[in-house]
Amino acid sequence: MSLFVINRYLGDEDDCPASKSQSEALLQKLQQKAEWKQRQTLKERAQHEQTEQKRPPKRKQEEHQPCKKRKSEDVPLSEDDSENHTEAVELRKKDAGGKRTKREEVSEDPADDAPAPEDEPAEPEESSPHTGFTVLGDFENKPSSKVHRVLPQWLSQPDVIRRDIKNNLLPVGDESPLCPQLQKKLQDNGVHHFFPVQAEVIPAILQAAQNGALLGRGGFRPRDICVSAPTGSGKTLAFVLPVIQVLMTRMVCEVRALAVLPTKELAQQVYKVFVSYAEGTPLRVLMLAGQKSFAAEQASLSEIRGGVRRSTADIIVATPGRLVDHINKNSGLNLQQLRFLIIDEADRMIDSMHQSWLSLVMKAVYGAGSETNKLLERTEPACITAASLSPPQMPLQKLLFSATLTQNPEKLQQLGLHQPRLFSSAHSSESPADAAALKPERFDFPQGLTEYYVPCTLSKKPLLILHFILRMKLHPILCFTNSRESAHRLYLLVQLFGGVQAAEFSSRLSPKERKRTLKEFEQGKIQLLISTDAAARGIDIPGVKCVVNYDAPQYIRMYIHRVGRTARAGKSGLAFTFLLGVQEKKFLQMVVEAGSPGLQKQIVKPESLKSMEERYEETLQELAAVVKNEKTR
Numbered sequence: 001m002s003l004f005v006i007n008r009y010l011g012d013e014d015d016c017p018a019s020k021s022q023s024e025a026l027l028q029k030l031q032q033k034a035e036w037k038q039r040q041t042l043k044e045r046a047q048h049e050q051t052e053q054k055r056p057p058k059r060k061q062e063e064h065q066p067c068k069k070r071k072s073e074d075v076p077l078s079e080d081d082s083e084n085h086t087e088a089v090e091l092r093k094k095d096a097g098g099k100r101t102k103r104e105e106v107s108e109d110p111a112d113d114a115p116a117p118e119d120e121p122a123e124p125e126e127s128s129p130h131t132g133f134t135v136l137g138d139f140e141n142k143p144s145s146k147v148h149r150v151l152p153q154w155l156s157q158p159d160v161i162r163r164d165i166k167n168n169l170l171p172v173g174d175e176s177p178l179c180p181q182l183q184k185k186l187q188d189n190g191v192h193h194f195f196p197v198q199a200e201v202i203p204a205i206l207q208a209a210q211n212g213a214l215l216g217r218g219g220f221r222p223r224d225i226c227v228s229a230p231t232g233s234g235k236t237l238a239f240v241l242p243v244i245q246v247l248m249t250r251m252v253c254e255v256r257a258l259a260v261l262p263t264k265e266l267a268q269q270v271y272k273v274f275v276s277y278a279e280g281t282p283l284r285v286l287m288l289a290g291q292k293s294f295a296a297e298q299a300s301l302s303e304i305r306g307g308v309r310r311s312t313a314d315i316i317v318a319t320p321g322r323l324v325d326h327i328n329k330n331s332g333l334n335l336q337q338l339r340f341l342i343i344d345e346a347d348r349m350i351d352s353m354h355q356s357w358l359s360l361v362m363k364a365v366y367g368a369g370s371e372t373n374k375l376l377e378r379t380e381p382a383c384i385t386a387a388s389l390s391p392p393q394m395p396l397q398k399l400l401f402s403a404t405l406t407q408n409p410e411k412l413q414q415l416g417l418h419q420p421r422l423f424s425s426a427h428s429s430e431s432p433a434d435a436a437a438l439k440p441e442r443f444d445f446p447q448g449l450t451e452y453y454v455p456c457t458l459s460k461k462p463l464l465i466l467h468f469i470l471r472m473k474l475h476p477i478l479c480f481t482n483s484r485e486s487a488h489r490l491y492l493l494v495q496l497f498g499g500v501q502a503a504e505f506s507s508r509l510s511p512k513e514r515k516r517t518l519k520e521f522e523q524g525k526i527q528l529l530i531s532t533d534a535a536a537r538g539i540d541i542p543g544v545k546c547v548v549n550y551d552a553p554q555y556i557r558m559y560i561h562r563v564g565r566t567a568r569a570g571k572s573g574l575a576f577t578f579l580l581g582v583q584e585k586k587f588l589q590m591v592v593e594a595g596s597p598g599l600q601k602q603i604v605k606p607e608s609l610k611s612m613e614e615r616y617e618e619t620l621q622e623l624a625a626v627v628k629n630e631k632t633r
């Protein structure tokens with residue numbers, strides 16, 4: 001079977017009359033063939049146009065797609081091909097039990113160019129009608145199946161944390177994995193029950209450290225732990241308590257726990273909790289967050305004892321910037337015995353990974369072994385072998401916490417987690433179908449939170465916030481704006497209007513002023529705290545009844561953290577978001593897609609604001625003068 005036209009050598013035709021008549025016959029035959037082919041092409045084109053008109057549009061579209069089968073029809077025919085074609089037709093006729101279709105008849109007789117009856121459906125062709133070649137394989141275009149997102153098992157099947165705090169309290173005394181000393185401390189601090197996240201995570205961390213701080217059961221490295229639980233659900237105690245319990249029996253003071261937090265205020269808050277529960281144990285806690293000068297922090301890190309430089313801290317709470325400074329400037333921070341690396345607000349910390357703080361910490365952890373601790377020299381994690389497990393080793397375990405932990409495996413991969421285990425209340429609700437459809441990530445909201453939105457215009461926003469405090473008496477209110485300029489202007493306006501104890505909280509203030517402001521707000525001296533997102537994450541102020549998003553946040557994570565400043569520790573709270581007409585649809589959709597039960601509409605009637613309007617107009621004029629004054633200063 002030839003696939004191509006073969007130019008045969010026909011001999012010296014001019015010299016031989018016999019061969020001349022032979023070549024004439026051949027020429028005639030070829031001319032006939034060409035005519036037949038021309039007619040055939042015209043006929044096929046006519047047929048094709050007819051069927052095109054008859055078919056539904058979708059089918060037509062498919063027809064237009066190039067397919068290899070059709071291409072084979074364009075291959076020029078050789079004489080041999082024609083013969084083979086006749087043979088093939090004959091064979092097919094036999095196969096079909098002698099039944100001859102009209103189409104076969106047409107293709108068999110080149111002279112017959114009558115079109116096939118219109119009502120006769122075209123038969124599926126097993127072989128190309130002209131070449132007679134059987135086309136092997138299926139060259140039709142097939143719809144390719146979509147690649148579905150498949151989450152790693154540890155992400156898709158987390159250990160579930162119950163959402164409802166109030167109905168899932170576990171008494172502190174009941175089969176508690178905590179030592180009596182810490183139990184007593186909890187009772188003294190007014191904590192009589194564990195919240196669900198604590199009931200799940202504390203035993204998991206303690207279990208991995210059953211042999212003390214060294215390698216866990218059977219000599220294996222403990223699994224890293226990730227926790228995704230709502231704002232205010234008690235994540236801080238979920239890591240503070242087990243870390244203290246594991247380390248409290250240590251013999252030598254070395255840095256064994258490092259908690260990294262994104263802001264000074266958060267570091268300060270977590271530092272306080274560590275200090276409170278470490279009281280009465282030999283453990284020493286230190287903060288490296290820029291509250292003191294670098295030199296002062298450096299001096300507090302180590303001391304000379306018996307002629308050897310020794311660490312003076314067991315637990316360090318740090319911000320990434322200051323931590324990196326201490327590692328880079330070799331200020332005496334020794335992380336070679338680090339047992340726990342706690343990353344709070346983990347999703348935010350992953351985003352700040354460009355500072356490469358984590359790789360520096362890892363380098364410091366697995367750096368050259370110190371001469372004094374040859375016995376406990378650690379090796380960088382690699383394949384687990386009998387040899388790698390034989391010496392007593394201090395394993396590093398990472399503990400990640402967030403209310404909005406990312407589910408993006410690529411982002412989590414940057415953390416180099418070891419056989420991670422996820423504890424989550426939110427992720428379990430995501431169905432495989434949702435995951436496959438790449439739906440937006442879903443998070444869990446505190447149960448006691450009621451969310452509202454207030455339709456408004458730009459000019460009415462200041463009046464609304466005044467109405468909330470002066471009329472609705474919703475204070476203390478934590479009010480968020482999207483920029484520090486906006487926070488400052490609103491603060492000035494409220495001050496000028498009068499009758500409200502207000503303060504601002506942003507990077508305009510020094511760390512000292514910020515600390516004082518938060519304290520005063522906590523003490524109830526401030527009714528309205530106007531803040532940027534500096535206070536959106538992690539800050540725990542128990543008395544906040546109401547959060548107002550004066551400017552709607554752009555990202556869902558920010559919304560979750562902002563509204564999470566209320567309704568903490570199983571209590572109830574209100575969150576209001578002021579929405580302009582153009583923002584409404586998109587914002588409400590974003591929040592519901594993220595797992596919120598939905599925002600209720602709260603309309604403030606214009607009459608309710610009427611009585612404040614005159615004073616408000618005056619205030620605006622005063623504000624213009626004050627702002628002008630500030631600019632010229």
Ligand SMILES: Nc1ncnc2c1ncn2[C@@H]1O[C@H](COP(=O)(O)OP(=O)(O)OP(=O)(O)O)[C@@H](O)[C@H]1O
Nearest residue numbers: 191193194195231232233234235236403538540569
């Ligand atoms: N078992 C408990 N019993 C009573 N109060 C608790 C308990 N655990 C934590 N709390 C209190 O709940 C509040 C919120 O705790 P915490 O700050 O740890 O929440 P969080 O989950 O870290 O929140 P966020 O995600 O906003 O940082 C704190 O005031 C804390 O003292």
